[in-house]
Amino acid sequence: MMTSPLKNDRFLRALLRQPVDATPIWIMRQAGRYLPEYRETRARAGDFMTLCKTPELACEVTLQPLDRFSLDAAILFSDILTIPDAMGLGLYFSEGEGPRFKKVISRETDIHTLGTPDPSSDLRYVTDAVSLIRRELNGKVPLIGFTGSPWTLATYMVEGGSSKNFSLVKGLLFEQPKLMHALLHKLAIAVTDYLNAQIAAGAQAVMIFDTWGGILTSRDYIDFSLNYMQQIIEGITRTYQGQTIPVILFTKEGSEWLESQMATGCDALGLDWKLPIGTARKRVKDQVALQGNMDPCILYASPERIREEVAYILESYGPGNGHIFNLGHGVHPQINPEHVKVLVDAVHEMSTRYHQF
Amino acid sequence: MMTSPLKNDRFLRALLRQPVDATPIWIMRQAGRYLPEYRETRARAGDFMTLCKTPELACEVTLQPLDRFSLDAAILFSDILTIPDAMGLGLYFSEGEGPRFKKVISRETDIHTLGTPDPSSDLRYVTDAVSLIRRELNGKVPLIGFTGSPWTLATYMVEGGSSKNFSLVKGLLFEQPKLMHALLHKLAIAVTDYLNAQIAAGAQAVMIFDTWGGILTSRDYIDFSLNYMQQIIEGITRTYQGQTIPVILFTKEGSEWLESQMATGCDALGLDWKLPIGTARKRVKDQVALQGNMDPCILYASPERIREEVAYILESYGPGNGHIFNLGHGVHPQINPEHVKVLVDAVHEMSTRYHQF
Numbered sequence: 104m105m106t107s108p109l110k111n112d113r114f115l116r117a118l119l120r121q122p123v124d125a126t127p128i129w130i131m132r133q134a135g136r137y138l139p140e141y142r143e144t145r146a147r148a149g150d151f152m153t154l155c156k157t158p159e160l161a162c163e164v165t166l167q168p169l170d171r172f173s174l175d176a177a178i179l180f181s182d183i184l185t186i187p188d189a190m191g192l193g194l195y196f197s198e199g200e201g202p203r204f205k206k207v208i209s210r211e212t213d214i215h216t217l218g219t220p221d222p223s224s225d226l227r228y229v230t231d232a233v234s235l236i237r238r239e240l241n242g243k244v245p246l247i248g249f250t251g252s253p254w255t256l257a258t259y260m261v262e263g264g265s266s267k268n269f270s271l272v273k274g275l276l277f278e279q280p281k282l283m284h285a286l287l288h289k290l291a292i293a294v295t296d297y298l299n300a301q302i303a304a305g306a307q308a309v310m311i312f313d314t315w316g317g318i319l320t321s322r323d324y325i326d327f328s329l330n331y332m333q334q335i336i337e338g339i340t341r342t343y344q345g346q347t348i349p350v351i352l353f354t355k356e357g358s359e360w361l362e363s364q365m366a367t368g369c370d371a372l373g374l375d376w377k378l379p380i381g382t383a384r385k386r387v388k389d390q391v392a393l394q395g396n397m398d399p400c401i402l403y404a405s406p407e408r409i410r411e412e413v414a415y416i417l418e419s420y421g422p423g424n425g426h427i428f429n430l431g432h433g434v435h436p437q438i439n440p441e442h443v444k445v446l447v448d449a450v451h452e453m454s455t456r457y458h459q460f
Numbered sequence: 461m462m463t464s465p466l467k468n469d470r471f472l473r474a475l476l477r478q479p480v481d482a483t484p485i486w487i488m489r490q491a492g493r494y495l496p497e498y499r500e501t502r503a504r505a506g507d508f509m510t511l512c513k514t515p516e517l518a519c520e521v522t523l524q525p526l527d528r529f530s531l532d533a534a535i536l537f538s539d540i541l542t543i544p545d546a547m548g549l550g551l552y553f554s555e556g557e558g559p560r561f562k563k564v565i566s567r568e569t570d571i572h573t574l575g576t577p578d579p580s581s582d583l584r585y586v587t588d589a590v591s592l593i594r595r596e597l598n599g600k601v602p603l604i605g606f607t608g609s610p611w612t613l614a615t616y617m618v619e620g621g622s623s624k625n626f627s628l629v630k631g632l633l634f635e636q637p638k639l640m641h642a643l644l645h646k647l648a649i650a651v652t653d654y655l656n657a658q659i660a661a662g663a664q665a666v667m668i669f670d671t672w673g674g675i676l677t678s679r680d681y682i683d684f685s686l687n688y689m690q691q692i693i694e695g696i697t698r699t700y701q702g703q704t705i706p707v708i709l710f711t712k713e714g715s716e717w718l719e720s721q722m723a724t725g726c727d728a729l730g731l732d733w734k735l736p737i738g739t740a741r742k743r744v745k746d747q748v749a750l751q752g753n754m755d756p757c758i759l760y761a762s763p764e765r766i767r768e769e770v771a772y773i774l775e776s777y778g779p780g781n782g783h784i785f786n787l788g789h790g791v792h793p794q795i796n797p798e799h800v801k802v803l804v805d806a807v808h809e810m811s812t813r814y815h816q817f
Contacts, residue, residue: 268792273757277765320733320755322772359715359734376677377716398677400630408634415679435625 107242109307114176115245118308118349118371118392120425126417126454127175128447129247132433133168134180138440140167151196152188155181158232165236169243171440172447175427176244176308177236179301181229183251183312186293187260189220200264207263209271211279214286219293222300229297230304237305248306250298252313252354253290253335254328257283269318276327283327291331295338302340302348310351310373311335317356324360333367351394355432358383365391376431381419392425397446399430402438406445413449422457464599466664471533472602475665475706475728475749477782483774483811484532485804486604489790490525491537495797497524508553509545512538515589522593526600528797529804532784533601533665534593536658538586540608540669543650544617546577557621564620566628568636571643576650579657586654587661594662605663607655609670609711610647610692611685614640626675633684640684648688652695659697659705667708667730668692674713681717690724708751712789715740722748733788738776749782754803756787759795763802770806779814 109115113127135141144164148154155161165180184202188194193205208214220226236246251259259265261272276283298309316328336350352364353373364372365387374383374395383393401412413428420426428450434443466472470484492498501521505511512518522537541559545551550562565571577583593603608616616622618629633640655666673685693707709721710730721729722744731740731752740750758769770785777783785807791800 268757270757270760270792270794273755274760277758277761317734321736321739323755356713356734377674377713379678382678398630398680400625400627401634403627403631404634435627437627 109245110242111175111244114427115308115347115349117425117427118351119347120389120392122424123458124455125451125458126420126426126428128428128450129174129176129178130168130434130443130446131178131430133172133174133178133443134164135434136436137434137438137443138167138171151182152194155185156228158228158235161228161232162235162239165232166239168443169240172444173451174244174447176247177240178247178310179229179233179236179249179306181232181249183249183255183314184259185226185229186220186250186290186297187256189225190217190293192260202259203264204259208257208260208286211282214282214289217286217289219289219296222297226297226300230300233301233304233306245307246305247308247310247351248298248301249310249312250294250335252311252316252328253287253294253331254316254319255312255314256290256294257286258315258318260286269315273318276323287327287331291334291338295335298335298339302343306348307346308349308351309339310353311369313352313354313357316354321360324354324357325363328354329360329363329367332369336368349392353394361386371425371427373429374431379419380416380426381421384420384425389423389425392427393420394427394429396429396431399432399435399438402430402434402442402446406442409442409445410449410453413446414453417450417454417457420457426457428454466602467599468532468601471784472665472704472706474782474784475708476704477746477749479781479815481812481815482808483777483783483785483814485785485807486531486533486535487525487791487800487803488535488787490529490531490535490800491521492791493793494791494795494800495524495528508539509551512542513585515585515592518585518589519592519596522589523596525800526597529801530808531601531804533604534597535604535667536586536590536593536606536663538589538606540606540612540671541616542583542586543577543607543647543654544613546582547574547650549617559616560621561616565614565617565643568639571639571646574643574646576646576653579654583654583657587657590658590661590663602664603662604665604667604708605655605658606667606669607651607658607692609668609673609685610644610651610688611673611676612669612671613647613651614643615672615675617643626672630675633680644684644688648691648695652692655692655696659700663705664703665706665708666696667710668726670709670711670714673711678717681711681714682720685711686717686720686724689726693725706749710751718743728782728784730786731788736776737773737783738778741777741782746780746782749784750777751784751786753786753788756789756792756795759787759791759799759803761799763799766799766802767806767810770803771810774807774811774814777814781815785811 113123161180258272349370351371352369358378371392376396376398380396470480518537615629706727708728709726715735728749733753733755
């Protein structure tokens with residue numbers, strides 16, 4: 104693939120803990136329902152899965168927030184559950200209910216008969232979207248690829264959707280740990296192939312979203328979630344066409360386990376908003392970059408209050424490299440886009456003084 | 461009040477880190493929907509609030525699990541939201557939806573016009589239930605009184621019920637922190653009076669449930685939740701009729717903040733299941749007792765698996781005083797009561813070797 108040179112490499116440099124002129128920022132779910140232009144495209148697509156599966160539409164919504172805000176990265180518009188969908192479980196979204204699967208995994212045969220998707224055919228719509236977005240970005244900012252973690256995929260595959268107690272998937276884990284490992288092993292291979300296909304198509308950094316690792320005990324988190332993320336990190340292309348491909352690992356509600364997370368060999372850890380980012384930085388001893396960690400609810404507040412929180416987080420991280428600003432969770436659909444602009448501009452403006460060396 | 465001497469004081473001794481013969485156990489929501497006899501009483505009461513507000517019925521369900529299992533404590537059957545109900549907000553429960561309020565707090569005048577309930581009249585049904593339960597227990601085990609934390613009460617009062625994002629209550633916190641403090645200050649006074657009334661009526665230990673402290677950032681947790689719990693701990697009767705009244709503080713999803721929690725002067729901390737209890741014990745340096753911390757989903761598993769987990773948690777805490785066994789959250793309604801019996805018996809049987817000195 105012929106690609107234009109990158110005009111803004113702050114995000115990639117920060118992931119590798121290299122010096123930057125200002126702290127880079129992108130926002131989880133930056134292409135999403137809070138933007139009227141997204142709602143317009145989504146309405147045109149008809150439903151969410153058509154939006155994901157049509158590369159031109161996925162590209163369109165990926166680029167929308169970059170036209171409004173001076174964000175330092177784009178993230179592929181897709182869903183974390185594309186792999187189980189490609190395995191034949193039938194992903195769909197019902198209004199206000201979140202993701203659901205038509206088929207669920209409940210027995211040993213369900214797991215043994217699951218195929219591993221071939222990204223070049225079964226997930227071609229994703230790699231096509233990645234290539235198209237890279238072309239359209241034309242070097243403006245880097246493009247992030249992503250996936251759900253094996254444990255997170257497994258929770259949805261066994262529960263059939265979101266869950267309050269996760270009793271089905273934990274039941275399987277506690278009663279039939281070998282079977283659960285068989286499922287996770289299969290998913291780790293599929294995720295590795297999938298991320299490698301995204302990288303080959305043009306993703307310049309990748310993020311593993313472990314949305315539900317935080318519901319586990321410490322030992323179960325290591326055994327059933329983190330170990331499989333580590334396998335993926337060891338299995339993916341870390342240098343592509345001479346460029347390092349940084350990996351971000353994010354376990355929501357997982358700040359108890361930062362030390363174990365950094366030992367996977369990832370380049371950066373995503374943080375929710377519970378720990379002060381300065382505390383997290385001390386714990387990881389500057390050995391990985393940190394991405395986060397503003398409470399998304401701050402965006403309901405006034406511009407003054409948003410700027411105050413940005414100042415607090417930048418000061419908490421302190422001077423030096425390795426900080427990528429983000430929210431601790433996705434931006435809510437009710438947020439005023441003007442407030443997102445206040446946030447993005449504040450991070451760039453207020454962070455320069457932490458980068459003067 | 462004339463009371464019988466306590467026949468089983470393991471729970472109170474463990475809270476004060478005194479030697480015991482075996483690790484005591486009680487279970488959050490031990491009087492609840494997983495018990496057929498509870499469902500029978502609840503059906504007879506008609507609705508949940510009638511069950512809470514009728515001392516004879518509240519007493520009946522409080523005692524039910526003690527007839528089945530050799531638990532080391534009883535806990536008053538009530539709800540964490542009795543105070544806002546007594547303030548006139550109109551608590552009700554709709555099927556499968558959790559608690560709801562008829563009135564919500566949204567403006568400054570709503571907060572300034574809120575009265576502080578008089579426990580001796582407005583919450584008389586609670587203190588009557590406490591007295592009755594003490595009498596019926598006849599010294600079998602101690603009785604725990606409880607409350608929701610001011611922050612947790614405020615979240616329900618502002619949101620009107622449970623919430624996914626807590627955008628309303630966080631909006632108030634971020635935009636109008638003084639107003640939020642005014643509400644929390646009022647609630648802290650009401651909670652202090654309420655716990656003192658429970659203690660005067662016969663509660664032998666009290667627990668503060670901070671169900672939603674874990675949704676906050678570290679600095680907001682200290683300012684808006686923990687500080688008010690500390691005010692309560694400083695304001696309540698700690699010795700009643702010559703007996704120490706231990707205080708347990710439990711912030712769900714709050715294990716990042718154990719050190720700050722123990723500094724409130726509480727006697728014990730409740731733990732969810734995320735940290736190994738041995739890690740938590742090292743962090744609190746044996747200065748407070750610890751209550752927890754089995755994942756409630758383990759009770760879906762086989763008796764063998766339940767016993768294995770009990771062994772793991774007892775070994776993680778290790779020899780010595782100050783452990784009260786419990787789940788990390790309430791027992792689920794779907795759990796087989798026989799599995800709860802396996803748990804309770806396993807804790808007593810397997811823990812004796814950690815108490816031989």
